[in-house]
Amino acid sequence: MGAQWKAKHKDLAANAKGRLFGKLAKDIMIAARHGADPAANSKLRLVVEQARKVSMPKETLERAIKKGAGLTGEAVHFEYTLYEGFAPHRVPVMVECLTDNVNRAASEMRVLFRKGQLGTSGSVGWDFDHLGLIEAEATTAGADAEVAAIEAGAQDFEPGDEGATLFLTAPTDLDLVSRTLPAHGFTVLSARLGYRPKNPVDPASLSAEQLDEVEGFLAALDASEDVQHVFAGLQG
Numbered sequence: 001m002g003a004q005w006k007a008k009h010k011d012l013a014a015n016a017k018g019r020l021f022g023k024l025a026k027d028i029m030i031a032a033r034h035g036a037d038p039a040a041n042s043k044l045r046l047v048v049e050q051a052r053k054v055s056m057p058k059e060t061l062e063r064a065i066k067k068g069a070g071l072t073g074e075a076v077h078f079e080y081t082l083y084e085g086f087a088p089h090r091v092p093v094m095v096e097c098l099t100d101n102v103n104r105a106a107s108e109m110r111v112l113f114r115k116g117q118l119g120t121s122g123s124v125g126w127d128f129d130h131l132g133l134i135e136a137e138a139t140t141a142g143a144d145a146e147v148a149a150i151e152a153g154a155q156d157f158e159p160g161d162e163g164a165t166l167f168l169t170a171p172t173d174l175d176l177v178s179r180t181l182p183a184h185g186f187t188v189l190s191a192r193l194g195y196r197p198k199n200p201v202d203p204a205s206l207s208a209e210q211l212d213e214v215e216g217f218l219a220a221l222d223a224s225e226d227v228q229h230v231f232a233g234l235q236g
Contacts, residue, residue, distance in 0.1 A: 017054075023228055024051045025064040026098050029076050032068030042179075050190050083109050084124035086117040088213040089206055092124045092233035094195045099226035108224055115217050127233065128195040132174030134167040135160050136186040143185025152180040164189060168196070197233035 024047065031044040038045040044065070051061050066072050079102055083095040093116070099105040110118060134154070138145070145165045149157040153169070154177050160166035165186065169177045171193055178191040203211055214234070221230050 019223060020054060021051075021056050021060060022225070024054070024056060025060065026078060026228065028061065028064040029068030030078060030098070032065045033070075033076075036065050036069035036071060042175075046178075046188065046191055053189065081105060082121075083113075083118065084121065085113050085119040086124070087217045087232065088116055089201075089210050091201050091214050092127050092197060093218070093221070094124060094128055094231040095221055095227055096229040096231075097224075097226045098228045101226075105224075105226040108226065112217075112220055112224065115213075115220075124233075125195075127198050128231065129198060130171055131155070131194060131196055132169035132171055132177065133190075133192060133194040134169065134174070134178055134181065134188060135164050135190045136167060136181050136188045137164045138185055139187045140185030145186075148181055148184035148186050151184050152177045194229065195231040197231070200233045200235040202235050 027047045028044065028051065031041065031047050034043065035041040036044075038048045048061065048065075063072075067074055068076055070076075078098045078100055081097045081099065081102060083097065085093055085095075087093050095109065097105050097109075145157050145167075148154075149167055152167070153173055154167040155170060156168045158166050158168070167177060167181065167186075174191055174193060178188050181188055206214065214232075218230055218232055221227055
């Protein structure tokens with residue numbers, strides 16, 4: 001469903017709000033390792049802007065920055081893990097985890113994938129492109145997404161959420177394109193690496209019941225404490 005699966009139904013979206021804050025707090029803590037001042041830390045600045053965009057409480061945001069920067073005396077250690085497999089009805093899935101307990105995360109993935117199929121490394125990854133994903137909005141009159149993409153060095157662009165534009169880059173060009181887009185009239189809202197399906201499944205090929213099963217599976221993954229991002233091979 002685009003670059004990253006997102007809860008579509010209102011009840012799921014409402015329940016996901018607190019989980020979203022938790023995921024952003026992890027991103028903030030990791031970015032803050034390189035400095036607690038967003039003005040001097042571009043990665044932190046981007047994540048802070050994302051957090052403010054979704055109305056993360058100021059106290060939560062500031063606590064995450066201080067914790068990540070080591071200003072609270074608490075040790076912060078997260079490990080990145082990637083899981084590949086299939087949702088029900090052979091929909092390919094890539095799951096990124098940030099966890100302070102790799103064994104716990106692995107055990108939970110095994111349980112969650114019982115309704116699908118957990119694969120080995122590379123079993124699904126070949127069917128996804130690893131890309132830089134930059135969400136940006138035009139803030140200058142006459143800003144043209146196609147021109148900006150060409151001039152900034154992006155590979156492609158497409159409509160994003162809420163009127164924003166999603167710029168796609170090679171992984172190694174993510175930072176350069178992020179820093180170049182503002183000169184072409186676009187303000188960067190988020191920038192990170194992610195996965196895009198090469199051969200996404202058309203939801204129309206699934207029955208309503210089957211699609212509900214896929215959605216429920218993806219929602220369960222997204223609800224996991226250790227899951228940071230879920231990328232599903234669905235059109236939409």
